[in-house]
Amino acid sequence: MIFVFLGPPGAGKGTQAKILEHDLGAKQLSTGDILRENVKNDTSLGREAKPHMTSGGLVPDNLIIRMMGEYLATVETPILDGFPRTVPQAQALDDFLHENRLDATAVLFDVDMDVLTERLTGRWTNPRSGRVYHEKFNPPKIAGIDDEDGGELVQRDDDRSETVKKRLATYEKETAPLVHYYENDSPTVRFVRVNGLAPIDEVTEQLRALLHGEHA
Numbered sequence: 001m002i003f004v005f006l007g008p009p010g011a012g013k014g015t016q017a018k019i020l021e022h023d024l025g026a027k028q029l030s031t032g033d034i035l036r037e038n039v040k041n042d043t044s045l046g047r048e049a050k051p052h053m054t055s056g057g058l059v060p061d062n063l064i065i066r067m068m069g070e071y072l073a074t075v076e077t078p079i080l081d082g083f084p085r086t087v088p089q090a091q092a093l094d095d096f097l098h099e100n101r102l103d104a105t106a107v108l109f110d111v112d113m114d115v116l117t118e119r120l121t122g123r124w125t126n127p128r129s130g131r132v133y134h135e136k137f138n139p140p141k142i143a144g145i146d147d148e149d150g151g152e153l154v155q156r157d158d159d160r161s162e163t164v165k166k167r168l169a170t171y172e173k174e175t176a177p178l179v180h181y182y183e184n185d186s187p188t189v190r191f192v193r194v195n196g197l198a199p200i201d202e203v204t205e206q207l208r209a210l211l212h213g214e215h216a
């Protein structure tokens with residue numbers, strides 16, 4: 001079984017993937033986290049990806065499809081957070097599901113675009129665990145420190161407001177068409193929606209109700 005979390009930057013995909021890993025017996029596979037780790041370690045993938053990420057655009061499909069082919073082969077029940085993000089990526093995922101006789105559910109986090117800038121510019125992340133906080137909507141007990149492991153929280157470079165604007169425009173152009181793809185064209189993937197505007201714990205409850213019993 002594969003879970004696909006779809007939605008614009010700041011919709012809550014990473015937050016919910018981390019919360020639900022245990023419940024679903026699944027593992028979050030965040031393309032953004034994998035790419036940031038490659039940039040940090042200055043790998044050849046990281047060097048190719050960095051200018052696209054810094055500008056708020058997408059990393060080319062061929063790089064992402066190759067990278068995810070390797071990760072998908074190693075994780076039994078992934079929660080895909082940030083993949084697919086274009087129709088060619090979705091078609092590559094359909095091929096993988098078909099070849100491996102796997103089922104998938106894609107969840108769209110429905111949100112209004114105007115809440116996203118505030119969510120992203122107030123986000124604080126633990127880069128080691130991927131756990132996500134927000135200074136207003138989900139603050140840690142001590143500012144700048146992860147409640148769970150005491151690690152330092154940082155703000156992402158691409159959460160500056162000028163880059164956020166570009167990321168949201170990229171979403172509308174490149175990723176929003178996936179909604180039509182999953183509603184109409186995908187041969188294999190079940191498509192559902194959650195109200196991503198609800199408070200974090202209510203979104204978790206919606207997801208539990210929709211996805212309960214679907215893990216392998």
Ligand code: AP5
Binds near residue numbers: 060064
């Ligand atoms: P990536 O890291 O995937 O960023 P993203 O999709 O832009 O998603 P975010 O992590 O910003 O948002 P999220 O939905 O996870 O929100 P979160 O839960 O943190 O990608 C980064 C870059 O890598 C891309 O721009 C691209 O260049 C490249 N890339 C990645 N994948 C690629 C691909 N497949 N193809 C090509 N390029 C790719 O929540 C945000 C904030 O809101 C947090 O502070 C949180 O506490 C708060 N929050 C969450 N839910 C709620 C709620 N319900 N109410 C109030 N606050 C909330």
